[in-house]
Amino acid sequence: MKHKNHRAAYNKILAKQSANSFFDELHRPLNKSTGFKEADQCLYCYDAPCIQACPTSIDIPTFIHQIKTANVMGAAHTILKENIMGGTCARACPTEVLCEQACVLNDDAGKPVKIGLLQRFAVDHLMAKDASHPFKRAAQTGRTIAVIGAGPAGLSFAHRTAVLGHDIHIYESRDKAGGLNEYGLAAYKMVDDFAAKEVEFILDIGGIDIFYGTSLEQDLSLNDLQEKYDAIFIGIGLGGTNDLGLDGEAMSGITDAIDFIEDLRQTDDLSSLELGQNIIVIGGGNTAIDAAVQAKKLGSPNVALVYRRGESQMGATAFEVELARKNGIAVHLWSKPITLHGKNSIAAITFEHTTIKNGKLTGTGEAYILDCDMLLKAIGQKLDGTNLQGLATKDGKLVISENYQTSNKKIFAGGDCVLSGEDLTVQAVEDGKQAAIAMDIWLRDN
């Protein structure tokens, strides 16, 4: 453990702490006083643009009006009936480019209603109450559906199909449900073990069984599942990650950012995590920011984020990039790695400046070296095609029809593993919901 000296002070703080207990929340939740005041800002627009901007089409003006009239349970119900993961989305959605960007108050007051925080206010209110599950199942249909993957798409799908009266068996490769909510989002967005609580809340509907430690790659066959079940839903996300394509990528100290986040989200003792003194995160998406900010908060003195294009091309929102800078992360733009230095473990990286020439990203020939003892790659994930048994793919994702059916009519799919919208939790929830509705209709004829 070569960084032990540096980390001695931090280790004292980190010892025996999990991410849940260590990280402070990114956004302070609204309370009774600020919640009702904030709700009062909403104009209750007709045919509101925020609804259009929400991938799950939550009736935002209605739920905020319900908060305003102190019908907070009603508000939560309005949210959850369109988005059963309204709690996670309220925490993790980039609202600044979704609902809040569409808020008409941007034109007038210069800032939107805090829709995300109000959504959290309502959903947290419902989840804190020891109330019974807010939805009821329709009469049993006698149909049983297999779901592969207990991430946001799979859980959203399972909840909606359970409501529609079907029984669901979910096969999950890991030992916890929640997918990226549990393993991949920044800890400071999901404090207090919220992902697990939300899974418990969703399963309260009944009719859903989860079989853990069962993966499509190793334990299942789509053919067997087709025999056994009335239909299948695939929500496996993107299990693979992209490589830089450079020599030496197998050296120690080089990790996928997503794995780094998973380790820190799951450990009981943060002081046991490997953490560099000069960490470089390569990538421009929210995962890159999540990894960099958490590394910094865990006590790494130098964290840099390097992205091959400019800020406006980043997948991360302006708010996220600002968050990185505020946390003391050096952001290097228009740079791509060309050489990884080191014998057994990474020691430094040579970057080349980039520019756009004739519409193409090219190196300028100018290079610089950054010291690096830990490289976190956040350059995108890809579909793990193992055992997909010939289902059609395009651009590295499963092809689906407008009814969410794959090239095999009995197999539906949604979430990050299909090409539907942005790779966001909220999109996965919408995919799961719409696929459930479509499958329910399909099952009536098949």
Place this chain on the structure above:
Amino acid sequence: MADLKCTIAGIKSINPFWLASAPPTDKYVNVVRAFEAGWAGVVWKTLGEDPPVINMSSRYGVHFNSARDVIGINNIELISDRPLDINLQEIRQVRDEWPDRVIIGSMMAPIDERAWKELAIKIAEAGVHGIELNLGCPHGMCERGMGSSIGQVPEMIERTTRWVREAVDIPVFTKLTPNITNILWGAEAAKAGGAHAVSLINTVNSVISVDLDAMAPTPTVDGKGSHGGYCGTAVKPIALHMVAEIARNPETSDIHISAIGGIENWRDAAEFISLGANGLQVCTAAMLYGFRIVDDMIDGLSNFMDEKGYKTIDDFRGLAIKNTLDWNELNINFDTKAVINQDSCIECGRCHIACEDTSHQAITFDVSADGKRSFSVINDDCVGCNLCAIICPVPDCIEMQPVKNDLPYLTWPQHPKNAIRDID
């Protein structure tokens, strides 16, 4: 800087802002704090015969809007619950210490000439500038034959006013209750009894809310509630109407008016003055924010007057009376249309849905390819109701613009479609 001095019922006041008879004027310490803050006068909390009344614990209820702003409060408090002598002694002391400020003694007594006269004399001897008859309290005291139980019977208003006029030689204010069908009956009775001024309105009888856990009206006293007196900004429209009725009624137009009812700021004050008020009384706003609010009342009124070129209160007092008419006297040929300013429109759609659902389907909208919505008025369908301009969240975005139609001023009594129209 405008001159805010005014005279009401012959009493000179350094500005028109007095505190109404209520908890804020209950005792020496409150009144001195009010004078220090800049209030020109107080109407001391209503005095009655000894032994003093006993008040309930849990006295105020509230009507909030959704942002938790107080629209109004109601109270079930009675008159002063301190011995008469202590009150009178404190009145004398404040009069000595604050010679340029006004103190009016508010009083009530059972229907008995001797009781009214003896109490009025005692209060006058304490040095007050005038006496106000509390004939309006709508809770508790009325159950004992006082307050609104007198104020709801014009003959009794006249009689009690006359008794006090006969007993003392200082100005007499008769305070009127709004809990009647026609305020003019009370005002005319007060005038017949010899009142120098009327003070109005007293609180409006109300149940302000129901505690849905206790299943009882608020304020809740040991699990039960009662009706109480409603006050605050919500009652201002009721008060404006009643003040205007008295001011434009030929029988009462010469009586001075001490206006009360939801006055929270200088603008409210200016509105009451424009309808003929000689002076103003405030209570709820001070209870919500403290006596300091008088600063902006004075400053704001003065700035308004400077801007409009009014040098004294009398320069604009009553200017709105001549424009306050009965419906039958309004011009039925007047036509106004909503005009939406596209530059300031934020596309909330509130005007559309309000008009579409509840008015005349006169606001339509187009959606462009980029999702931008533009709202427009269908002039032929717009009746000029003002609803869209009222609910639009952006100030001045929707304007009502009169149509120049060259039609003559025509009232309903003259209208050709009126079967019983006036014939010239």
